[in-house]
Amino acid sequence: MRPVAVLIGxxxxxxxxxxxxxxxLLRVGFRDTDEDIARTAGQSIAEIFAAHGEPRFRELERAAVRTALAEHDGVLALGGGAVLDSGTxxxxxxxxxxxxxxEAHEVLGRGDGLTGRPLLTGDTATRLRELAARRAPLYREVAGATVPTLGRTAAQVTQAALRALALTPVR
Known part of the structure; x- marks a missing residue:
């Protein structure tokens, strides 16, 4: 794996x-596999789900993650469900x-960040809690470090993630 950091959650x-x-802060590139998938497919994630279903999206996701891990040497963010694949x-x-x-309640309290996410349609709170329960063990399985976000700003979470990976910002 080439990235200096891979973020899951x-x-x-x-x-x-x-x-x-x-x-x-590290002066490296950033890549998001969900953006890769949408660009490659020429459709938004929601459109892919609607037209082809979750199984097809997961195939595209598996390929995007594999490619990004092999090619990208900066910071990589994976889609929330990427860890569902055992190969990933x-x-x-x-x-x-x-x-x-x-935490699910924290994400829900942030407002519009969940709009357009196909697995969270309907009762968003219930769906997000279900995803959290199902995925938490998988996140723990692959993460070398866990950085809680509760009560922290994005900058504080970033600093904690850098410390957890022993990465030093470039000055």
């Missing part, structure tokens, strides 16, 4: 925000993986 946890801040978990094992650990 629930949808809306702040992976992309923290990832961009980390990349800026194997690729992440032992790598510089940080679980951006946001």
């Amino acid at each position: 629930l949808p809306g946890a702040g992976k992309s925000t923290v990832g961009r801040l980390m990349a800026e 978990r194997e690729l992440l094992a032992g790598g510089p993986v940080v679980h951006v650990d946001a």
Whole structure:
């Protein structure tokens, strides 16, 4: 694995925000596999789910993660469900993986960050809690470090993630 940091966690946890801040401080590139998938498919994530279903999205996600892990040497944010794939978990094992650990109620309290997420349609609170319960063990399995977000700003989470990976910002 080539990235200096890989961020995992629930949808809306702040992976992309923290990832961009980390990349800026480290003066490396930032990459988000959800953005890769949408660009490659020529459709938004929601459109992919609607037209082709979750199984097709997961195929695209698996390929995007595999490619990004092989090519990208900066900070990488994975989609919240990337850890569902056992092959992806194997690729992440032992790598510089940080679980951006946001509690469901915290994510829900942030407002619009969950709009348009296909797995959270309907009763968003219930769906997010279900995702959190199902994915938490997988996040723990692959993360070398866990950084709770509760009561922290994005900048504080970023600093904690950098410390957890023993990465020093470039001055």
